[in-house]
Amino acid sequence: MIDPNQYTVTKGPLTLCDTYIIEGANYFSWGPVVVFSLDLGEFDEVFTNTIPNFSQTLMRLLPSMHEHHCSPGRPGGFFERLQDGTLLGHVAEHVIIELQTMAGMDVGFGKTRLSPTPGVYNVVFRFFNEAAGFFAGKAGINLINALLEGKSFDIPEVVKTLSEIWQKTQLHPVLNAVAEEADYRRIPVFRSQQVDQVVVGSGKYQKQLQLESSDDVYHVTITKKSIHHLQNSTEIEDVTERQEHLTLRHKEEQKVGKQIVDQLFPQEIGTHVPLFSVTGSVGVATASQLLRHGLQQRGLEVGAATSQGLFVNRKLQQQEDATLRPFVTSLLKDPTLNSLVIESPLETILSHGLGYSLADFGIILNLEKTDFDNKNIRLVDLDDVAYAHALVVEEIYPQGYAILNADVGLIREMEDRIDSRLIWFSQDSKHKLIRSHMRKNGISVVLDGKSVVILEGRKHIRVINLNNVPFYSKTPGTYSIDILLASVAAFHAFGLSLEVIQESLTSFGE
Numbered sequence: 001m002i003d004p005n006q007y008t009v010t011k012g013p014l015t016l017c018d019t020y021i022i023e024g025a026n027y028f029s030w031g032p033v034v035v036f037s038l039d040l041g042e043f044d045e046v047f048t049n050t051i052p053n054f055s056q057t058l059m060r061l062l063p064s065m066h067e068h069h070c071s072p073g074r075p076g077g078f079f080e081r082l083q084d085g086t087l088l089g090h091v092a093e094h095v096i097i098e099l100q101t102m103a104g105m106d107v108g109f110g111k112t113r114l115s116p117t118p119g120v121y122n123v124v125f126r127f128f129n130e131a132a133g134f135f136a137g138k139a140g141i142n143l144i145n146a147l148l149e150g151k152s153f154d155i156p157e158v159v160k161t162l163s164e165i166w167q168k169t170q171l172h173p174v175l176n177a178v179a180e181e182a183d184y185r186r187i188p189v190f191r192s193q194q195v196d197q198v199v200v201g202s203g204k205y206q207k208q209l210q211l212e213s214s215d216d217v218y219h220v221t222i223t224k225k226s227i228h229h230l231q232n233s234t235e236i237e238d239v240t241e242r243q244e245h246l247t248l249r250h251k252e253e254q255k256v257g258k259q260i261v262d263q264l265f266p267q268e269i270g271t272h273v274p275l276f277s278v279t280g281s282v283g284v285a286t287a288s289q290l291l292r293h294g295l296q297q298r299g300l301e302v303g304a305a306t307s308q309g310l311f312v313n314r315k316l317q318q319q320e321d322a323t324l325r326p327f328v329t330s331l332l333k334d335p336t337l338n339s340l341v342i343e344s345p346l347e348t349i350l351s352h353g354l355g356y357s358l359a360d361f362g363i364i365l366n367l368e369k370t371d372f373d374n375k376n377i378r379l380v381d382l383d384d385v386a387y388a389h390a391l392v393v394e395e396i397y398p399q400g401y402a403i404l405n406a407d408v409g410l411i412r413e414m415e416d417r418i419d420s421r422l423i424w425f426s427q428d429s430k431h432k433l434i435r436s437h438m439r440k441n442g443i444s445v446v447l448d449g450k451s452v453v454i455l456e457g458r459k460h461i462r463v464i465n466l467n468n469v470p471f472y473s474k475t476p477g478t479y480s481i482d483i484l485l486a487s488v489a490a491f492h493a494f495g496l497s498l499e500v501i502q503e504s505l506t507s508f509g510e
Helices: 054-061 063-067 077-084 088-102 130-148 155-169 173-184 253-264 284-297 325-332 346-351 382-389 409-417 432-439 470-474 478-494 498-507
Strands: 015-022 033-039 110-114 120-126 189-191 197-200 207-213 217-231 235-249 275-279 302-305 310-312 315-318 339-343 359-364 396-405 421-426 443-448 451-456 459-465
Touching: 015 130, 033 088, 033 130, 054 063, 054 077, 054 130, 063 077, 063 088, 077 088, 088 110, 088 120, 088 130, 088 155, 120 130, 130 155, 173 189, 173 197, 173 207, 173 253, 217 253, 275 284, 275 478, 284 302, 284 339, 284 478, 284 498, 302 325, 310 325, 325 339, 346 382, 359 478, 382 409, 396 409, 396 478, 421 432, 421 478, 432 443, 443 478, 451 478, 459 498, 470 478, 478 498
Parallel strands: 275 339, 275 359, 302 339, 359 396, 396 421, 421 443
Antiparallel strands: 015 033, 033 120, 110 120, 189 197, 197 207, 207 217, 217 235, 302 310, 310 315, 443 451, 451 459
């Protein structure tokens, strides 16, 4: 009997240097991944076709890996790579995926990348369950070490343990069906450590579901928190909870899940609060402050996860780097909020991934070469920096907006990677891309002389002169203009009136 809590990588030719999890969309994958930093030791640059009996034995022990297409793109593709010769980091990736698949978790994704340390590879793989993912990773390395040393390895016992971990920790089938239906509709879902609870929706739209089951019916309790702001000499938040109860007879869980989501979110009801995500090499903190300021001028209750701290309704809750996922999640689940501003700096994207699933507005301000120091990820050139930043505009609702700097070539190339609507901004009012976008009735924001102008089809809306923007007067320059143009684009796309936009710009940084 294997105790997964005590299970470790045994001493062998391959050494596990580091493990960590990235929960949000990230540099490697759009979904959560486990990363194992694996030192190949004496087997660095040793290909499988030069290791006696290795490939044949592995194929005999795990024949179902024949279904792994790998780079050839067809069944048997990975076996072809094994026989032609591939590195052991790549083998570890496929073994770890297969062990999870055999236990009922068809994760279906992995990749292997050389780390900045010679001989050490990042083995990256998806998981359905965190504990199962880590266990499968350790077991996969132990299996390969056993083959290299001519030792036996109990695959059925490993698969049995993985299956038990999965069964103990997965959501109840009804709540899992609710979560999958919500995911399908792109409604935010927060899965609890408890198997009988799930939260669906974000901010003021969130609803918590609790499930009880008897022999022939499901009892679902739906809790929604309502916030009422009462004005007296001070502002008071009156938090009330309203509960609804559903009783549903047992039938196909998927149908029950759809029925519950239909009742939770009729078509006329929102599912999530608008989320603004901003990234770039320079000016991200200032841009997030300006966005938050403008939304507050509109009278909205704003939560902000920034490098300076966590802000809720104008109050600084925690003064630390709050760009990481736990802070963002706390805002998404806060029923007092009706809009969110999230800083998504390069360091957070690379080390932790995005803190949310999808944004409504994604902004990329600019790009500069960086000396990002990370022991696990190597950024070779500006193309790699752009690839990482692009995640912010890839993960946007289809009806949302990607807001891109038309003056930067690598940012212009991101247009092919977005599925949402698009707004360009430029410091060149005659930029040919802007002119082309206008002919398609697209929205752009440009600098015309010293005036910020919104271009929408044939409409030219003069917003403000640079001389009337206090924060620009204090810190004039290209980066401040990028921040100004991008923020105006976000405000306009969100639907703020011209008067509110102007008031926001003239009062920010006073």
